[in-house]
Amino acid sequence: QQQGYSGQQYGQQPYGQQQYGQQQYGQQQYGQQQQQYQPQQHQQFAQQQQSQFNGDAQQPQYPPPVRIEMGALSQTNDMGTFFAEVTSIQDDIGRLEQNITQVNHLHEMSLNSVSTEDQTSRIARQLDNITADTTQLSNRIKKRIKDIQVANLRLKGSADAQIRNTQASTLKEKFLNTLRRYQTVENDARQKYKARMERQYKIVRPEATPEEISQAVESDNQQVFAQSVLQSTRYGDADRALREVQSRHDDIKKLEKTIVELHQLFMDMETLVVEQGEVIKNIEDTADQTGTQLDVANKEVDTAIGNARGARKKKWICLIISIILILVIVLIVLKVTGVI
Structure with a gap:
């Protein structure tokens, strides 16, 4: 049973240290019982996160994927090997879904709870940790799907080419749908953080016009807000609002960075296989010319x-x-x- 995000030691086994080629496909044949991703786990994560509110989030220790190098994958017609890789990628996508659920829950905690500054910092660290982990996991899935697609191009004349292409397309679509959900979560959070900043600005300057509020929220220079604090007669409330706005501003910048990275992931998924296909076609054309x-x-x-x-x-x-x-x-x- 896959444990919750915070149930593992963060940093014990970063992705960069995993060696995919160390585990052979013979150790996990297609058709054996695989761990299935259950939607009920979303609720479990939410409960676990609430119970660990006073602790920092920790990175999960994902099991290394059952995987061989792309070169070997492209040189074998063994469908057991192929389906084992497909199943392992599906497991990774399930873990990505779990991470996204936790990211959404942490955003809700940050926005809806009345927290101390220390608790707010803990939530921010939790978000940083799980966001970094989710980025690594997304890139890993992207590479593995591309490896399968490129291998299918090299084996396009095989008897099982149609089955291979169908499985690869299904994986790609499932991954893209998961990324779309992640984009939605991050975009919604960004809008809610901005709305929270606007409310905080109104605490400082109740008489502010919509244009002034928008300028203060959108500006990268928080001196605009700080000046309003100095001019406010409600200094205590304004000082707390300033600290929260600065924190929210940092959160929004991180969200925007994640959104840009997700957009790049979409672009990569659409372009790299096409480029690889052109390279393979050029190699084949050169080989044909050489043969002629x-x-x-x-x-x-x-x-x-x-x-x-x-x-x-x-x-x-x-x-x-x-x-x-x-x-x-x-x-x-x-x-x-x-x-x-």
Whole structure:
């Protein structure tokens, strides 16, 4: 059973240290019982997160995926190997879904709870940790799906090509749908954080116009808000509002960074396989051209060999004819001279 996000030691086994090639496919055949992702786990994560509100989030120790290198994957037609990789990628997508659920829950906690500054910092660290983990996991899934797609291009003439392509397309669509959900979560959180900042600004300056509020919220320079604090007669409330706005501003910047990264993931999923396909096609075209040139060269060699053999044959014929002529002449001379 997959444990909750905070149930593992953060940083024990970063993705960069995992060696996918160390585990052979023979250790996990397709058809064996796989861990299935259950939607009920979403509720479990929410309950676990609430019970651990006073502790920092920790990175899950995901089991290393059952995976071989792309080069080996593209050189084998074994469908058991292929389906084992597909199942392992599905498990990773399930973990990604779990992470997104937790990200959404942490945003809700940050927005809806009345927290101390220390608790707010803990939630921020939790979000930082799980966001970094989710980014690594997303990139890992992206690479594994691309490896399968490129392998399918190399094996497009195999009997199982249609099955392979269908499975790869299903994985890709499931991954993209998960990323779309992540985008929605992050975009919604960004809008809610901005609305919270606007409310805090109104605490400082109740008479502010919508234009002034928008300028203060959108500006990267928080001096606009700080100046309002100095001008406010409600200094205590304004000072607390300033600290929260600064925190929310940082949160929004992190969200915007994540949204940009997600957009890049979408672009990568659409472009890299096309580029790989063009590279493979160029290699195949070059191989075909090389093969054609070799055929032409072989024909020319065969022609040259035939011509050489013909020339040698003609030389022997000429030599034999010359010998016969010489013998005839000798016989005639001997007969004329009366020797014979």
